[in-house]
Amino acid sequence: MINDIQEKILKLKKEKNCCILAHSYVAKEITEVADFVGDSFQLSAAAKNVDKEMILFCGVHFMAETAKILSPDKKVVLAAPHAGCPMAEQFTPDEVVKFKNEHPDYAVVSYINTTAALKCVTDVCVTSASALNVVGNMEEENILFIPDINLGSYVKENFPQKNIVLWNGGCPVHGRMTSADAEKAKSLHPDALLLVHPECPPEVCEKADYIGSTGGIMKYVDEHNHDEYIIGTEISIAELLSYKYPDKKFYPMHKGLICPDMKETTLMDVYKALLGTGGLEIEMSDEYIKKASGCINRMLELNK
């Protein structure tokens, strides 16, 4: 049954000259029909280079917006119209503009998990994979980092010489992990290495053997000859790794590491979006795209 729908999707995808981009947190049956699966940085780079007429995005709203900003000539459709990242809207552009007016010597660095409206008032964007490189390569010493206080703390710890102001936002999924959760997982699996996402709180990160983006965590496993891992990020990463390495063991750090928004996209959403009877087309004026693209392009330039 799933195979039937997947086959229809693959056929329609060709007919519509469409490229499917999927974040690694979406369900496995969707990653199987995607042209590219990755973390936020990898997906941004892929969106910039798509050579098809249409991009169908399987993930959350800000990711499809980013794809449109990077590929303005393409038709960009979000497969699940209501899938949004709660962190993306935790602050308003007005709050940021007020801060900028009061602190003209500060650069605003925003996590890519923000709305396009926030990107319009951001100086430089970062993803979890690019944050250290980008902030390290910035000339500015005074930085306001929004919205994720945990990713911001991780960056701040790596650059004590910079003056980084943090606002109190974050991911409700990673943010609820505690050091007790990390300790419990480690005592249950004493031979496992703990790999965590920097959206987890600092007291969790300090117990980790490795801190990195979803792509970084997968690469760490690719490059290390270890047999057991506790995975401190959305449950799909432990699942994808266990399919890739069936002889190794991957334990999610906590059963609550499930993002409901990332799990919202279904195969039927993908199918209907390709048929033209579902999905949400991302539309923005040229002027808006120009304004929002500055901080993303600066990230791509600074991530050297």
Ligand code: 13P
């Ligand atoms: P990355 O995939 O860039 O690591 O981000 C994780 C995330 O929470 C995306 O919403």
Ligand code: SF4
């Ligand atoms: Fe947003 Fe967290 Fe879900 Fe990622 S995992 S989309 S940051 S709520």
